[in-house]
Amino acid sequence: MKNHTQLLSLTEGAVCVALAVALSFLRLDFWANGGSISLVMLPLMIYSIRRGGWWGIGAGLVFGILKCVVSGGIAYGWQSLILDYGVAYALTGLAGFFPSRPLLAVFIGSLARYICHVLSGVIIWGEWIEDLVIGSLTLRMHNALIYSLLYNGGYMLVSFLLTALIVVLIGRNTKLLRAD
Secondary structure, eight states, X not given: OHHHHHHHHHHHHHHHHHHHHHHTTSOEEOSTTSOEEOSTHHHHHHHHHHHOHHHHXXXXXXXXXXXXXHTTOXXXXXXXXXXXXXXXXXXXXXXXXXXXXXXXXXXXXXXXXXXXXXXXXXXXXXXXXXXXXXXXXXXXXXXXXXHHXXXXXXXXXXXXXXXXXXXXXXXXXXXXXXXX
């Protein structure tokens, strides 16, 4: 029975990673140098909630690597590849440690990914700080942390809200969040 459950979890993970890759092409590019609003976290979060945190971390890691390779990831060196793709998406799997509280699960997974992107922004991308332009508003940037918080917060907040809304609706109206 254990082998059957593991095979089912692995197969389900592959399908969710494939869905996330497909969703990575349906995005609204928020900034010129990366960061987009999308639903890529949705299948990863659902899988994590269904199968648990460790399975979710594994699926997120696989997705992060594939996203960088397949859908035109922007990176500066191997450190950026690791933080912005591998680690950031692996951390969405933390949602799986809170299966009975889907909204909290999505919040934790999204927050962990956001923190990873912010750290990458400070450590790796900080030397290329530029002014943030939002419509007709120009914000002069001199602090890498503030810049990274705003830059990554712009797209992550919307991505979190969309993912959370859909996960809550799915949780209320289906049994999709339970691995029966």
